[in-house]
Amino acid sequence: MKQLATILFLVSTIICSAQNSIEDLLVAGVEDGQQFSQSYFSPATDAIVYGMSSGWFNTAKSKKFLRFEISAIGNLSFTDSNSQSFQLNTADYNNLSFSTGPNSQSVATALGENNPDIEMIVNVQDPNSNQSIQIPITLPQGIGSEGINFVPTGFIQASIGLIKGFELKARYLPEVNNRDVESQFYGFGLQNELTELIPFDKVLPIRIAALAGYTKYKGKYKFNEDSSIVSGVNRRVESEAESWLFGAIVSTKLPVINFYGSVGYITGDAKTSLLGQYNLDTGINSVDNEVLVDPFSVSSDVSGARATLGFKLKLAFFRLHADYSFQEFNTACVGISLGI
Incomplete structure (x- = not known):
């Protein structure tokens, strides 16, 4: 799990380092900065929502009372061209214009890349002299600038059998805290095997279950x-x-290797906030003392269906599993488990 935490930290560092230019957009005004950030951040946080919904199960079979399993799980949610860029139209902004080219251009989200860098001009009006000053800024890059086309999530997950086919699940990733970056995951879930309620369970070698999980x-x-x-x-x-x-969830009843599949529905939301105190230095004496505190927050909601296919291999007390979920951000999941 230490290696997984390291991967998460490295990608978080790349994402966040690319956001250094976000604060420069405050010179264009809070409204412009917030509007840009909404389009810039949302695809990345949406990918996290879809990714962290994976890994909840590897079979429809619920554990017997007080039997348990501990798993290390890693997920990769893959990005595409639609999530890596958005169309920035300067007509929708108050004080921003492109230094070259048309007024509407495709620019990177936190998942994409601007190649080459995209320069913009912030048009600031001096209220005393009524003169306009142009301040050049560079739009932030995304993880695509590092050749990365996925967003990772991962955690330690524990499951324990309860009565009447119920199984309680909990997941957690200890806080990754290194210098300037912190990240953490946690959640809980409940699975219930329904095999005995299905009339044909004696004919077909399958198990059936229902699950709800929160992360x-x-x-x-x-x-x-x-x-x-x-x-x-x-x-x-x-x-x-x-x-x-x-x-x-549906899974087979074979002794060594089993296959499982699922259909489900994901709903979630994300919020990203620019916090702290920001002192602006525009080169205009009359506005250089402007101080912004906790300038803005942006949010997004996601919802959608998904389908999952995977397999699980038993090796004595160890189990290996892998699956792939088809959803807005397709996600691959792998895990290793130990249990009784």
Whole structure:
């Protein structure tokens, strides 16, 4: 699990480091910064919501009373061109314009890449002299600039059998905290095997179950270096996301290797906030003392159906499983388990 935490930290660092330019957009005004951030952050947090909904199950069979299993699970949610960019039209902004090219251009989200860098101009009006000053800024890159086309999630997960076919599940990733980046996952779930209620369970070698699972993500990145136009105190980006998965599971009853599938529904939401104190340095004396505190938050909601196919291999006390979920952000899941 240490290796998984390291991977999560590295990708979080890449994502957050790419966001350094976000605070520069405050010079264009809170409204412009918030509008850009809504389009920039939402695909990444949506990918996290879909990714952390995976890994809840590897069979429809519920454990007997007080039997348990502990698993290390890792997920990769894959990005595509639609999630890696969005169309920025300067007509929708108050003080932003492109330094070159048309007024509407495709720019990177937190999952994409601007190649080459995209320069924009912030048009600031000096209220005293009535003169316009143009401030150049560079739009933030995304993880695509590092050749990464996936968003990872992962956790330790424990399951224990209850009575009447119920199985309680809990998942947790200890807080990854290294210098300026923090991230954490936790959640709980409940699975109930319904095999005995199905008339043909004696004819077909299958098991059937229902599951509900909840997962929470928290992440933080601190800005420790001042940009050329923004300084401040305790400046940071904080993200929170949560998801619910409701699903029906079918699996085979074979002795060594089993196959499983599921259809389900995901619903969730995410919120990303730019927090702290921001001191703006525009080059205009009359507005250089402007201070912004906790400038804005952006949010997004996701919901949609998904289907999962996978297999599980028994090796004495160990189990290996892998599956693939077809959803808005297709997700691959692998896990290793130990239990009785």
